[in-house]
Amino acid sequence: MASHIVGYPRMGPKRELKFALESFWDGKSSAEDLEKVAAGLRASIWKQMSDVGIKYIPSNTFSYYDQVLDTTAMLGAVPPRYNWTGGEIGFSTFFSMARGNDSVPAMEMTKWFDTNYHFIVPELGPDVNFSYASHKAVNEYKEAKAQGVDTVPVLVGPVSYLLLSKPAKGVDKTFPLLSLLDKILPIYKEVIAELKAAGASWIQFDEPTLVKDLESHQLEAFTKAYADLQSALSGVEVLVETYFADIPGAAFKTLTSLSGVSGFGFDLVRGTQTLDLIKGGFPSGKYLFAGVVDGRNIWANDLDASLSTLQSLESIVGKDKLVVSTSCSLLHTAVDLVNETKLDQEIKSWLAFAAQKVVEVNALAKALTGQKDEAYFSANATAQASRKSSPRVNNEAVQKAAAALKGSDHRRATDVTSRLNAQQKKLNLPILPTTTIGSFPQTVELRRVRREYKAKKISEEDYDKAIKEEINKVVKLQEELDIDVLVHGEPERNDMVEYFGEQLSGFAFTANGWVQSYGSRCVKPPIIYGDVSRPNPMTVYWSSAAQSMTKRPMKGMLTGPVTILNWSFVRNDQPRSETCYQIALAIKDEVEDLEKAGITVIQIDEAALREGLPLRKSEHAFYLDWAVHSFRITNVGVQDTTQIHTHMCYSNFNDIIQSIINMDADVITIENSRSDEKLLSVFREGVKYGAGIGPGVYDIHSPRIPSTDEIADRINKMLAVLETNILWVNPDCGLKTRKYGEVKPALENMVSACKILRTKL
Numbered sequence: 001m002a003s004h005i006v007g008y009p010r011m012g013p014k015r016e017l018k019f020a021l022e023s024f025w026d027g028k029s030s031a032e033d034l035e036k037v038a039a040g041l042r043a044s045i046w047k048q049m050s051d052v053g054i055k056y057i058p059s060n061t062f063s064y065y066d067q068v069l070d071t072t073a074m075l076g077a078v079p080p081r082y083n084w085t086g087g088e089i090g091f092s093t094f095f096s097m098a099r100g101n102d103s104v105p106a107m108e109m110t111k112w113f114d115t116n117y118h119f120i121v122p123e124l125g126p127d128v129n130f131s132y133a134s135h136k137a138v139n140e141y142k143e144a145k146a147q148g149v150d151t152v153p154v155l156v157g158p159v160s161y162l163l164l165s166k167p168a169k170g171v172d173k174t175f176p177l178l179s180l181l182d183k184i185l186p187i188y189k190e191v192i193a194e195l196k197a198a199g200a201s202w203i204q205f206d207e208p209t210l211v212k213d214l215e216s217h218q219l220e221a222f223t224k225a226y227a228d229l230q231s232a233l234s235g236v237e238v239l240v241e242t243y244f245a246d247i248p249g250a251a252f253k254t255l256t257s258l259s260g261v262s263g264f265g266f267d268l269v270r271g272t273q274t275l276d277l278i279k280g281g282f283p284s285g286k287y288l289f290a291g292v293v294d295g296r297n298i299w300a301n302d303l304d305a306s307l308s309t310l311q312s313l314e315s316i317v318g319k320d321k322l323v324v325s326t327s328c329s330l331l332h333t334a335v336d337l338v339n340e341t342k343l344d345q346e347i348k349s350w351l352a353f354a355a356q357k358v359v360e361v362n363a364l365a366k367a368l369t370g371q372k373d374e375a376y377f378s379a380n381a382t383a384q385a386s387r388k389s390s391p392r393v394n395n396e397a398v399q400k401a402a403a404a405l406k407g408s409d410h411r412r413a414t415d416v417t418s419r420l421n422a423q424q425k426k427l428n429l430p431i432l433p434t435t436t437i438g439s440f441p442q443t444v445e446l447r448r449v450r451r452e453y454k455a456k457k458i459s460e461e462d463y464d465k466a467i468k469e470e471i472n473k474v475v476k477l478q479e480e481l482d483i484d485v486l487v488h489g490e491p492e493r494n495d496m497v498e499y500f501g502e503q504l505s506g507f508a509f510t511a512n513g514w515v516q517s518y519g520s521r522c523v524k525p526p527i528i529y530g531d532v533s534r535p536n537p538m539t540v541y542w543s544s545a546a547q548s549m550t551k552r553p554m555k556g557m558l559t560g561p562v563t564i565l566n567w568s569f570v571r572n573d574q575p576r577s578e579t580c581y582q583i584a585l586a587i588k589d590e591v592e593d594l595e596k597a598g599i600t601v602i603q604i605d606e607a608a609l610r611e612g613l614p615l616r617k618s619e620h621a622f623y624l625d626w627a628v629h630s631f632r633i634t635n636v637g638v639q640d641t642t643q644i645h646t647h648m649c650y651s652n653f654n655d656i657i658q659s660i661i662n663m664d665a666d667v668i669t670i671e672n673s674r675s676d677e678k679l680l681s682v683f684r685e686g687v688k689y690g691a692g693i694g695p696g697v698y699d700i701h702s703p704r705i706p707s708t709d710e711i712a713d714r715i716n717k718m719l720a721v722l723e724t725n726i727l728w729v730n731p732d733c734g735l736k737t738r739k740y741g742e743v744k745p746a747l748e749n750m751v752s753a754c755k756i757l758r759t760k761l
């Protein structure tokens, strides 16, 4: 019987690691304190898996920050600016790379594939002196062994490591990173030798880049790397693990032909092509690690369905070569359902977090050997059935309304230029109109008010009064600053998705369903379990109150359907597009209610539209089509004179600019200032853009206050490529993480820059 777990969350069931890390960083506890918490978490995870009966238990999937940074440390690839002088890399160098220190900024961080986890991007070049500088993998293996658990040490594979890295500063952008294979493989060999000496019988190499659209020379690098490692790996079984998508045919061929590799791991939850590839031919005598338990979601597995998939695979690869596994590391799901005391039993029976998924994997493996736990399987089948038929999941009216959307494009009847004209007659804005993205600083006091209201410690009236006072403060400030289109500041919201989820039906919230986003940062995504509908208006009350405080236009502020979808745990019993359309219909009702209440400018944030882009290029068009369609559905019903804004974070838009145009918003505000005006290059190259556009004129992620000149300079650069009458002036994103001491002078300078330019145009 063989069961395997690709990787496990590190934070602990109650985010113990987060608190230990932050206390250490704040100088409130010692390195020993931190190490003790970490060792405790590792020990309990290993014990838990071994108690359940998992055969292949991972080690080295723990990290104080990030597994790619751990690999950078292992290879001694510390950028010179951190002044590392050799020897084993300790906390000070490690955390300086991760978070920066007083004199040097952190290394760049980027999203790990299409997850919400972020890794620290290795900075490499021809001059890096690789050396074996972190023995973490071996130490963790030994640590588990001392506790009686023989684990599978997990390493980020050498080819994926290089493919995920970038040329260091000063190195030519076209530097072939894969040429460094020859330099890093000797270090991998040292690690392998130590792991073997310590007694490891399996080593797992994570090579998830294999699921991407790789070029043939990149695929060849895998062949070359594993051929080179082959003799070092003799005497130990090797698993090469892939995840996050169907594997392309060519990559499957490369992978299954690698020399010296005994097993291959696949994500069998995402897509179906990989299953077909396996059925079409799997090398004899090799192990198949079948990832049938979803590591990216919180749903209980459909055990009967998985068992039948596994049985069909058994007939292909042989009984003794099939290993039941998770689709990817459980890092991307919540930790343990036992801590959810507020969720009701029915919903809980539909869920499985990491701890429960480990049990599922093992139960499936046992069932394959004829030791099926009938009671466990039948409870699972009952829960699956209840989820299918529950009236809390199914809302026929919503399903009908969503089905009726098909076949229509949902495009506003008038083109954007005529709409902008009609809106301008009503709004009468100056050229280069100024606005902000929505939130204003969230003070300690404000958070306290919200918390106490939620805990019913303050009355409805007191809460109402406090929020209105805050809105009034923000309105007055914007009037003083002479901003043209105002916002109410979002003081009633703690999170732009949760706020809406809490008011929509079909959503549930966990108490401890945290998932690591980066470093010690975790997010707690809502769970969309049922058909989505909007019982009551969600924002009209506060937006109307805000509008009544000023004569200037007050933007209604909504989160768009694609962003709500991408930042939630989404149901897996219907296509994501279907769920997105349902949310779009709910937001549409809100948009129309805002319009009825006299709100003439409505912003529908799609901060996460870009990040939902699938890994494989072949799937982009389909995603963009339903995502953009969902956005249009939200506002197709408004009058020409109602101005629809949208906002997007991240500046990598060049590849999806046509889809952005296709959203057909009247105005888009978009991050720009951290990207060397990458965005503007699109327009420089001649893309026609007729709608209003506000590329952010300063970076809100930094406490730095931009000068008037600097902002004027930025605006001038934009004016060089964009028509004057479509340009808006605004910061990069919402201001909620900033202090008033930063926001006031920055906005003051922004408005001054604008006024100076207006006199010259």
Ligand code: GLN
Residues within 6 Å of the ligand: 437, 438, 439, 490, 496, 557, 605, 607, 647, 648, 649, 733, 734, 735, 736
């Ligand atoms: N309206 C939101 C705010 O200003 C947008 C946040 C975001 O784009 N992430 O906070």
Ligand code: ZN
Residues within 6 Å of the ligand: 437, 607, 647, 648, 649, 650, 732, 733, 734
């Ligand atoms: Zn933003």
